[in-house]
Amino acid sequence: MTTEVDSFGPRRVLRPSAKVLPEQARAHNRSLVLQTLYRSGPLSRADLARETALTRVTVGDLVAELIDEQLALELGTRVDASRPGKPATLLDLHRDGHRIVGIDLGDTEVFRGALIDLDGTILERREIDARGLVGEDAAAAALALTRELTAIADRPVLGIGIGSPGIVDLAGRVLTAPNRGWNDLPLQARLQAELGLPVIVANDANAAALAEYGFGGASADLMLVMVGYGVGAGLLLDGTPLFGSRFAAGEIGHVVVGTDGGEACACGKQGCLETWLAVPRLQARIAAGEPREAVLRQAGERLGIALAPIVGALNLSEVVLSGPIELLDGTLAEATVDTLRQRTMEQFHGDLTVRLTSLGGDIVMRGAAVMVLSARLGVS
Ligand SMILES: [Zn+2]
Numbered sequence: 001m002t003t004e005v006d007s008f009g010p011r012r013v014l015r016p017s018a019k020v021l022p023e024q025a026r027a028h029n030r031s032l033v034l035q036t037l038y039r040s041g042p043l044s045r046a047d048l049a050r051e052t053a054l055t056r057v058t059v060g061d062l063v064a065e066l067i068d069e070q071l072a073l074e075l076g077t078r079v080d081a082s083r084p085g086k087p088a089t090l091l092d093l094h095r096d097g098h099r100i101v102g103i104d105l106g107d108t109e110v111f112r113g114a115l116i117d118l119d120g121t122i123l124e125r126r127e128i129d130a131r132g133l134v135g136e137d138a139a140a141a142a143l144a145l146t147r148e149l150t151a152i153a154d155r156p157v158l159g160i161g162i163g164s165p166g167i168v169d170l171a172g173r174v175l176t177a178p179n180r181g182w183n184d185l186p187l188q189a190r191l192q193a194e195l196g197l198p199v200i201v202a203n204d205a206n207a208a209a210l211a212e213y214g215f216g217g218a219s220a221d222l223m224l225v226m227v228g229y230g231v232g233a234g235l236l237l238d239g240t241p242l243f244g245s246r247f248a249a250g251e252i253g254h255v256v257v258g259t260d261g262g263e264a265c266a267c268g269k270q271g272c273l274e275t276w277l278a279v280p281r282l283q284a285r286i287a288a289g290e291p292r293e294a295v296l297r298q299a300g301e302r303l304g305i306a307l308a309p310i311v312g313a314l315n316l317s318e319v320v321l322s323g324p325i326e327l328l329d330g331t332l333a334e335a336t337v338d339t340l341r342q343r344t345m346e347q348f349h350g351d352l353t354v355r356l357t358s359l360g361g362d363i364v365m366r367g368a369a370v371m372v373l374s375a376r377l378g379v380s
Contacts, residue, residue: 029054031378033062034071037093038118038379042075044088063091070097070156071377093379095119098158100372101149102365105130105142105164106204108179108229113145114362115153116369120215122362124152134181142187143194150195157197159376161368162187163204165232169247172201179229200371205250206241207367208357209234212320214370214380216359219317223250223310224357225303227323231274237314239380252310253278257302276302282327293331300332304339311352312344322357329356 032052037043040051049059066072073094077087095118102122104112109131115124128145130138142162150157164187166177172188188201209224213236218224220239226232233250235242242249253274254267262271263281275281277299285295307319319336321328337354344352357363374380 027378029058030062030065033059033066034093034377035379037072037091038373038377041092042090043092044078044090046088048091070094073097093118097155099123099153099155100158100369101146101153101160102368102372103142103146103149103160103162104204104207104364104368105138105162105180106226106228106364111141111145112361112365113149114365115149116366118158118373120366120369122365124149126152134179138180138182139185139187139190143191146191146195150197159198159200159372160191160195161207161371162191162199162201163207163364163368164201165204167246167248167251168201168203168206170243172199174201175247198372198376200368200375202241202368202371203232203234203247203250204364204367205232205234206243207234207371208322208359208363209236209241209250209320209367210370210374210380211359211363211367212357213239214373215366216320216357216363218320221314221316222318222320223307223314223316224320224322225252225307227277227321227328228279231277235310235314252306255306257306273302273306279324279327296327296331297335300335301339303332304336304343307336308340308343311340311349315348317352319352319354320357321354322359322363325356 033048036048036051045056045059045063049056052059063072071094072091075090075092078090098118100116102114102116110127111130112127114122116122126145126148128141130141133141146160164174164177165179166182167175169175174182174185174187176183188199192199205224205226208226209222212218212224213220213222220236222236224234231253233252235250254265254269254272256269256271257273257276258271263275264270265272265275282295282299286292321333333354333356340352359366370380
């Protein structure tokens, strides 16, 4: 396997196709076998050939290669009295054979990281104080945390996934992350060169959306809204992340909501979604004595107003909220779904759900693991 990584995001629709060029066929078939084992294993070689529609010879070759690379393993034989002949040997993805390093750089206070197995289970955690770090100091802290986690890995590291704040292009270059003073920082290329391992850097909300899809049971048409110091979102359509023309898809925090003004925003406008919804704004209003329920209902309404055209345009089936449960759950989420229902067509959007993520504070790290699984193995 090479250490170069240039793709990002799940490709769940994997089917043998006559259009695949010969040089791509092997990689495609390999991903197909890995994906089938990942989702449906354990399976016999005959099961795999049937499910992938590949020949037994092709499956046999690929399985030998995967076992050699410790990506698949034989589990023993299946006893099946109804079938004559030799019992079939069962195969599975070697779920404990590699580790993934997942990193979340989105918090203002700490950078978090974890060692994760191929099923997304967090095995070890580390964090590093990141208060006030900007520019090269912040990049050095991210490198130190990543290095520490790769050093404690007790299996080969399949790859390193990093969720970064700001706008990140497809090569993992942070185009801008104002809170960290990053501009045109080639974070992915730099960490890859320093660590000698495959690294994938993406926006943290995009990573979170992938976590919700890969491990949180979300549908394939989803918007994940992260509410914290600011407000960001990740979008998946048919399981594929949307990036937009300038890699800023989902950056809804500085979209003005309504025509009735609102509080001044750091960006210079008035009434941006962040001014209604960001955690420090909500906390400040409640602390100043405004009724808590009214503040949260208004925040949910403004979020619903901001999301309605997106839900309508993309026919999303699910909006998932990530952030402090005590603020988002209940009144705020209910006001969001009520507002969305009022503003979209019942016929197409009546079954839309708005819910909180079940992945809690680990969502970005686990999303980073999905990025690695997708880019390195083609599974999701
Ligand atoms: Zn703004």
